[in-house]
Amino acid sequence: xxxxxxxxxxxGWMQKSAPTFNDLSDSIIQTHQSAxxxxxxxxxxxxxxxxxxxxxxxxxYEQKGSDRAKYGDRxxxxxxxxxxxxxxxLTLFKVARNFYLLYPxxxxxxxxxxxxxxxxxxxxxxxxxxxxxxxxxxxxxxxxxxxFVTPAKDMLAKLSFAHIREIMTQDDxxxxxxxxxECIKGTWSxxxxxxxxxxxxxxRSGVSKDPKKLLASIEPEKNTAALTIRQPFAFEFLxxxxxxxxxxxxxxxxxxxxxxxxxxxxxxxxxxxxxxKRMIIDDEYYFADLVFYNRILHCSVIVELKNxxxxxxxLGQLNAYVSYYKENEMYEGDNPPVGILLCxxxxxxxxxxxxxxxxxxxxxxxxxxxxxDKATLEKFLRDEIKDLDE
Numbered sequence: 456x457x458x459x460x461x462x463x464x465x466x467g468w469m470q471k472s473a474p475t476f477n478d479l480s481d482s483i484i485q486t487h488q489s490a491x492x493x494x495x496x497x498x499x500x501x502x503x504x505x506x507x508x509x510x511x512x513x514x515x516y517e518q519k520g521s522d523r524a525k526y527g528d529r530x531x532x533x534x535x536x537x538x539x540x541x542x543x544x545l546t547l548f549k550v551a552r553n554f555y556l557l558y559p560x561x562x563x564x565x566x567x568x569x570x571x572x573x574x575x576x577x578x579x580x581x582x583x584x585x586x587x588x589x590x591x592x593x594x595x596x597x598x599x600x601x602x603f604v605t606p607a608k609d610m611l612a613k614l615s616f617a618h619i620r621e622i623m624t625q626d627d628x629x630x631x632x633x634x635x636x637e638c639i640k641g642t643w644s645x646x647x648x649x650x651x652x653x654x655x656x657x658x659r660s661g662v663s664k665d666p667k668k669l670l671a672s673i674e675p676e677k678n679t680a681a682l683t684i685r686q687p688f689a690f691e692f693l694x695x696x697x698x699x700x701x702x703x704x705x706x707x708x709x710x711x712x713x714x715x716x717x718x719x720x721x722x723x724x725x726x727x728x729x730x731x732k733r734m735i736i737d738d739e740y741y742f743a744d745l746v747f748y749n750r751i752l753h754c755s756v757i758v759e760l761k762n763x764x765x766x767x768x769x770l771g772q773l774n775a776y777v778s779y780y781k782e783n784e785m786y787e788g789d790n791p792p793v794g795i796l797l798c799x800x801x802x803x804x805x806x807x808x809x810x811x812x813x814x815x816x817x818x819x820x821x822x823x824x825x826x827x828d829k830a831t832l833e834k835f836l837r838d839e840i841k842d843l844d845e
Contacts, residue, residue, distance in 0.1 A: 460489045499615040504564070506547070506616055510555025511562075513548060550620060557623060557631070563607040603632040603836060609639060617645045621652060624800075629833070630657045636839050653764030655799050660835070724751035732757075734779050743776045754790040755780055758797065765801035765819060767809040774813055791816065 468474065468482045517530070531548040555561075610619065614635065622634045634657065638648050729746040745758040757780060759773045777794040785792070793816040806819045 461486060461493075464489060496612070500611050503611055503614075503616045503619065504561070506551045506554055507558065507561045508565075509543075509548065510551035510553070513552045514555055550623070553623060554619065557628075558607075558610065558619070560604055560607045561610065564611060603629060603833070605632060605635045605639075610635070613639045615645065618643075618648055621645060621648050624652065625657070627657075629836075633657045633660070633836060636836060640839065649764075653800050654762055724749045725756065726750060728755070734776065734783075736775070736779060741776070741779075749793075752790060752793070753788060755784060755792040756795060757792060758795045761796065761798040763798060765796070765798045765806060765809075767805065769796055769798065770806075770809045770813075770817060770819065774817060777817065794818070795820065 464482060464485045468478070471478055474482075513531070513534075528545065528549075531545050531552075534548060535543070535545045614622075618638055622631050622638070625631045625634065634648065634652060637643070637651070637656070641647075643651070725747045726749070727745075728748050729743070732743040732746045734741045734743065743757050744760045747756040747758065748754070749756050757773065757776050759769065759776070761769055763769075773794040773796050777792050780792040796817070796819045798819065801819055810817055810819075
């Protein structure tokens, strides 16, 4: 809805020769909703432009400023203290800087000097590489065919900065474009977008025989032992490309079918013991997904699989299983058991806070099912672009 919609509502009201009370109330509601939606859209667009420009200023200063030795968080912390304005903080400055580096096309919406500067950076890999070194972004996430770049006007009109911020968590530029496209096409809320990223929709589409069927099936939601854990686990060996949809059960089946590869991926000394190990706690049955014994550490290792992003309740569940094992399944000479939670995505701080104070040895890692077939995904995205244009 926009100003044209307000005009249409007003015209409709004026054409009524004898409006009823229902006509009056409906017109007021429609006008309020139209004006409200327009205001929200305008605020979102200005927030996006503001953040891109903040990122632009920071990057340009880092390249040309007089105290370039103060790159990184130290500079941004000083900036936060000097600006001293609510909402303009170290976190936002980091995000804004990355936003400018990853989305130079936003400069197309601004004045000529800014636009030409951004365009140059979009075209010149050397300049961009220098910028990426400043911000810590990997080179692989920096370049992408112009065919798979969401136009600036669509970014601004159809995605809030909260959407963009979620999408920016993806290192792969094709993955970012995928989520931009599907988010626009499906008019996803930020919460729905976060859910689809957490459950690896991009990867699931890449390994699916029928990506369109997969996407059509989406129902938006209604309102002391040392153990080294690889980060993240790469599960390409699972061969899940025959699946239309990947569930935790599918993942577990595949891991068991490829047990030798999974043990190698875990590290040295792992021996398989149980799948769906039954435990009776308070007269109820509970089941641990996978249980191993590590002959080097002399302890049991309990693995829980989640086809979702990290949640603190998952860690609580794993902690209960590890405590049960410590009390009921340890033998003479055993060290206390270890728990590993595998999920699709995690926030380092939330994991740190969730583990704090727990006596058991618990680890959280992420996994990737398989690198998507880029050729298949690119063809699929070309079709999606056509659908959006029609």
